[in-house]
Amino acid sequence: MLLVLQGEVTVESAPLVPGEAVTINVLGAGSLIGEIGLVDNAPRSASCTASTALTCAILAREDLQRLISQHPSVAAKLVLAISSLIAARLRRVEHKLKLYAQLHSALKQELGAASGQ
Numbered sequence: 446m447l448l449v450l451q452g453e454v455t456v457e458s459a460p461l462v463p464g465e466a467v468t469i470n471v472l473g474a475g476s477l478i479g480e481i482g483l484v485d486n487a488p489r490s491a492s493c494t495a496s497t498a499l500t501c502a503i504l505a506r507e508d509l510q511r512l513i514s515q516h517p518s519v520a521a522k523l524v525l526a527i528s529s530l531i532a533a534r535l536r537r538v539e540h541k542l543k544l545y546a547q548l549h550s551a552l553k554q555e556l557g558a559a560s561g562q
Contacts, residue, residue: 446483446509446527449476452499457492471496480527483509 453473457466469491472478478493483506513520 446480446504447478448502448504449474449478450500450502452501453496454478454493454499455496457494458490459492466492477527477530480530484524484527484531 449472451474453471454476455468456470456472456478457468460466472493479489481487482489483504486506509520509523512523
C-alpha cells in the first residue's frame, strides 16, 4: 500500500477499447493506493501512474503482518481506517451505479417512446 505524501497520481481502469484507458480518479496528498490489495492480496483492480513527482510512504503486506503481531492495537486502528476508506468508496460507487441505472431506464423509455413502442 502506498500513501501519497506529495504529488498526484492518475488512476485508470483497464481499457474498454485497446489503447483507451478510462481515468477513474486523480489522487493527491493523503490518498492511499493499493489498500484493497494489501487486504485481499489479489491482483490490482486499476493501474496508477504518477502525474507529477511523488513522495510516498510504503506499507507492504509483510510490514502489516509484523505490525499486527508486534502492535495489535495500532494495527487494528490502521485496518479499521483502511476498511472505512474502502467502505466509503464502495458507497460512492453504489450511488453512481444507481444514477447510471436511472439514466439507463430514462434513455430506454425515451427510445421506446421515439420508436412508437
